[in-house]
Amino acid sequence: AQSVSQHNHHVILSEAASLELGCNYSYGGTVNLFWYVQYPGQHLQLLLKYFSGDPLVKGIKGFEAEFIKSKFSFNLRKPSVQWSDTAEYFCAVSHRGSTLGRLYFGRGTQLTVWP
Amino acid sequence: GAGVSQTPSNKVTEKGKYVELRCDPISGHTALYWYRQSLGQGPEFLIYFQGTGAADDSGLPNDRFFAVRPEGSVSTLKIQRTERGDSAVYLCASSPKGGELFFGEGSRLTVL
Numbered sequence: 001a002q003s004v005s006q007h008n009h010h011v012i013l014s015e016a017a018s019l020e021l022g023c024n025y026s027y028g029g030t031v032n033l034f035w036y037v038q039y040p041g042q043h044l045q046l047l048l049k050y051f052s053g054d055p056l057v058k059g060i061k062g063f064e065a066e067f068i069k070s071k072f073s074f075n076l077r078k079p080s081v082q083w084s085d086t087a088e089y090f091c092a093v094s095h096r097g098s099t100l101g102r103l104y105f106g107r108g109t110q111l112t113v114w115p
Numbered sequence: 116g117a118g119v120s121q122t123p124s125n126k127v128t129e130k131g132k133y134v135e136l137r138c139d140p141i142s143g144h145t146a147l148y149w150y151r152q153s154l155g156q157g158p159e160f161l162i163y164f165q166g167t168g169a170a171d172d173s174g175l176p177n178d179r180f181f182a183v184r185p186e187g188s189v190s191t192l193k194i195q196r197t198e199r200g201d202s203a204v205y206l207c208a209s210s211p212k213g214g215e216l217f218f219g220e221g222s223r224l225t226v227l
Contacts (some may be wrong), residue, residue: 044218090157101173101210105157
């Protein structure tokens with residue numbers, strides 16, 4: 001069965017600190033990879049995605065993620081966080097060739113940034 | 116509005132009752148998805164519509180759950196004989212031909 005692991009359930013940082021959120025998946029086939037963000041009181045939004053090509057993907061608001069196939073990982077990074085980055089972050093995977101849009105989500109990481 | 120609209124935003128019901136949750140997708144989006152998010156978990160796939168037909172309903176947990184999309188736009192998720200374990204946030208998402216998913220804010224169901 002497909003699983004997506006986000007090892008950090010709650011991360012607390014001060015503004016300007018660097019961020020890295022871990023994501024590992026278990027599927028051995030070809031995957032598409034996503035990070036979604038949910039700001040307080042809002043709906044899930046796409047932060048960035050990887051389908052193919054350059055494994056370093058840049059998203060909105062200065063976020064980036066790196067796909068390391070050998071490690072089955074897709075970690076999210078940001079060099080300097082802001083208070084407005086406080087949100088819950090979800091890693092998600094879909095299987096190439098399977099139902100388009102059928103995503104397997106991790107359980108999420110709550111990021112709290114103190115001003 | 117321009118986004119995915121879900122109603123009701125909150126629903127409290129008693130065990131054994133029937134519940135309907137509605138999703139109004141972004142205009143022109145042919146693909147529609149239902150996900151369920153239990154407390155402390157990420158969203159879990161329930162069902163996918165392409166147009167009017169359910170292209171993949173393998174995520175529905177049992178036969179108490181059913182969803183329709185009769186005209187290829189609005190969808191209704193129906194839950195019969197609700198159980199306390201059905202309590203969750205039910206998310207709807209739409210997509211243009213299965214591309215990026217655009218999520219609604221969800222319907223929070225509480226079964227007492």
